[in-house]
Amino acid sequence: MISKKIQDALNEQVNKEFYSAYLYLAMSAYCDGIGLPGFSKWMRFQYEEEIIHVTKMYDYILSQGGDMHLQQIDEPPKTYGTPLEIFETTLAHEQMVTKRINDLMGLAMDERDYATQTFMQWYVTEQVEEESNVNNVLQPLRMVGEDKGGLMMIDQQLGQRLAPTPPVAAQ
Numbered sequence: 001m002i003s004k005k006i007q008d009a010l011n012e013q014v015n016k017e018f019y020s021a022y023l024y025l026a027m028s029a030y031c032d033g034i035g036l037p038g039f040s041k042w043m044r045f046q047y048e049e050e051i052i053h054v055t056k057m058y059d060y061i062l063s064q065g066g067d068m069h070l071q072q073i074d075e076p077p078k079t080y081g082t083p084l085e086i087f088e089t090t091l092a093h094e095q096m097v098t099k100r101i102n103d104l105m106g107l108a109m110d111e112r113d114y115a116t117q118t119f120m121q122w123y124v125t126e127q128v129e130e131e132s133n134v135n136n137v138l139q140p141l142r143m144v145g146e147d148k149g150g151l152m153m154i155d156q157q158l159g160q161r162l163a164p165t166p167p168v169a170a171q
């Protein structure tokens, strides 16, 4: 069982995770449109990751007897600038999500809700990985700058990303 406060905070986070999915799908389309299929694929798999984040939280709310309230999802931008700008936007977004996850964990601690703390630990760990994955792309992007050959190489590498697999608890 979860309190109304936790239930509402989790519902809001479901909405934010849906926005993340929407954002990365929009970025995927944008990258496709500017001729970067590897970037597009990377973002498409990032979208799929976010759907896993959504589904896992959705399942948890219902398993705790909470009310699910699917709210309106904000519209993401249509354009994102250069590949470097795309990933700078992505890092800023993930840092914002990390802050939200930490706030949710803080709320679960204030409420002495141990089940939700255990549940949220998965997201805390996941955010470390999310930020690290983005930084791993940002570093070479900063090195190559505007160099087209360098960007093509990064595009090829990003195209090798594997599809995400849902954790057992979310299946």
Ligand code: OFO
Pocket: 017, 020, 049, 050, 053, 093, 094, 097, 130
């Ligand atoms: Fe759901 O982690 Fe990215 O946003």
